[in-house]
Amino acid sequence: MLSFFKGKWSAFISGFTAAFLFIFSLYVLNTPVGMSDAYLKISEYCRESIHMRKVSEYFPFDWQTAFLIGIAIGGFIASLSSGTFQLRIIPEDVKGSGPVGAFGITVIQNLIGGFLVMTGLQFAGDSFLGQWASAIQLSTGAWIFLLSFIIWGVVFSGFARAAVAGNFSEKKKKRN
Amino acid sequence: MSPLSLEGTYRLLAGLLLGTAFGFFLIQSEMGWRKTLIDQLSMKNGKFFKVLFSSIAFGVLIFYFAKNYGLVSIQTRPSFFWGALIGGMLFAAGVVLCGQFPSSAVASLATGKFYSIWTLMGILLALPSIHFLSKWISNTIQKWPAPAFYSDRLEKMFSGMQNIYFYVAIFSGVMFLFFQFIQGGSIDNSSEEDESEK
Numbered sequence: 001m002l003s004f005f006k007g008k009w010s011a012f013i014s015g016f017t018a019a020f021l022f023i024f025s026l027y028v029l030n031t032p033v034g035m036s037d038a039y040l041k042i043s044e045y046c047r048e049s050i051h052m053r054k055v056s057e058y059f060p061f062d063w064q065t066a067f068l069i070g071i072a073i074g075g076f077i078a079s080l081s082s083g084t085f086q087l088r089i090i091p092e093d094v095k096g097s098g099p100v101g102a103f104g105i106t107v108i109q110n111l112i113g114g115f116l117v118m119t120g121l122q123f124a125g126d127s128f129l130g131q132w133a134s135a136i137q138l139s140t141g142a143w144i145f146l147l148s149f150i151i152w153g154v155v156f157s158g159f160a161r162a163a164v165a166g167n168f169s170e171k172k173k174k175r176n
Numbered sequence: 177m178s179p180l181s182l183e184g185t186y187r188l189l190a191g192l193l194l195g196t197a198f199g200f201f202l203i204q205s206e207m208g209w210r211k212t213l214i215d216q217l218s219m220k221n222g223k224f225f226k227v228l229f230s231s232i233a234f235g236v237l238i239f240y241f242a243k244n245y246g247l248v249s250i251q252t253r254p255s256f257f258w259g260a261l262i263g264g265m266l267f268a269a270g271v272v273l274c275g276q277f278p279s280s281a282v283a284s285l286a287t288g289k290f291y292s293i294w295t296l297m298g299i300l301l302a303l304p305s306i307h308f309l310s311k312w313i314s315n316t317i318q319k320w321p322a323p324a325f326y327s328d329r330l331e332k333m334f335s336g337m338q339n340i341y342f343y344v345a346i347f348s349g350v351m352f353l354f355f356q357f358i359q360g361g362s363i364d365n366s367s368e369e370d371e372s373e374k
Contacts, residue, residue, distance in 0.1 A: 014205030015230025026248040030179035043303035063191030070195020075283030078203035113274025114298020122306040124263030128277040134252040136235035138330040141255020148264025157217035
């Protein structure tokens with residue numbers, strides 16, 4: 001039983017757990033699962049605070065923002081129980097010219113990546129967890145979104161790797 | 177029987193507890209790690225898609241029986257063919273760059289991966305921009321006619337099939353096996369940290 005909380009889960013157990021959680025959420029809340037509304041509310045809260053030049057007193061605390069906070073709590077507990085908590089500023093797969101270069105690449109990649117991720121989700125009309133839950137409920141839009149993500153993700157990843165490999169071989173040629 | 181549909185403080189508490197369970201799931205299943213997603217899209221490790229398809233295979237069957245018993249009802253947001261198609265493409269481009277999606281960025285940040293803060297900032301920056309473009313989107317992408325075969329529910333699209341739920345479960349199971357056979361990957365304990373320790 002303890003190994004369930006300490007060890008990593010297999011794809012089979014993870015899949016069953018995710019399915020159970022999605023259906024249980026539907027039973028308990030009777031509403032689409034996801035947190036795109038929570039992000040919208042937090043974004044609006046930040047915009048208001050910047051506009052008024054002071055922290056707005058009213059924080060939009062509802063079940064969706066509670067869900068968002070819960071994800072952070074759950075992630076923290078899981079990392080402690082499995083011993084995977086580790087402070088990192090730069091992902092280990094990001095390579096740049098020194099730590100400053102790697103940090104710059106991390107910031108740019110993640111900012112643009114995050115921007116594109118949320119833009120895509122807003123175009124599709126729901127968060128990733130929401131699309132996942134909708135696919136379980138046989139929503140055609142969610143299936144089109146997931147299949148489009150899988151196909152384009154593999155294609156774009158191939159392009160990115162080719163670009164990085166090309167850049168690397170060019171640098172090598174220049175050095176020689 | 178009917179869904180619980182909690183309200184008030186109970187709903188808030190349920191949201192917090194369900195979020196905690198999802199956060200725990202994201203880390204324990206490795207779905208929240210940047211490495212899992214990047215390795216999946218570069219076809220080095222099939223874990224992400226295996227979890228996705230196995231959850232759909234199980235979920236569709238559980239949902240079918242729960243719906244028949246009246247425990248749950250269909251709860252999805254309206255979607256548009258072109259919005260979903262272009263959205264999936266933009267989402268894929270973003271994931272290739274940052275290796276995270278909104279919930280995984282939050283879970284990852286809570287495990288000490290501070291670089292996730294930049295992803296979250298990108299996410300929060302996208303929202304006002306989308307708000308600005310929303311009128312243009314609702315007048316264009318959401319109004320473009322969908323192909324003739326498209327319907328918002330798979331049951332309607334494949335109305336000739338007797339029970340589409342079982343076919344979708346079988347399809348997802350086949351996809352799970354497909355990724356298991358072509359990529360194998362981490363059914364064991366390999367994780368981002370294990371790799372970095374090596």
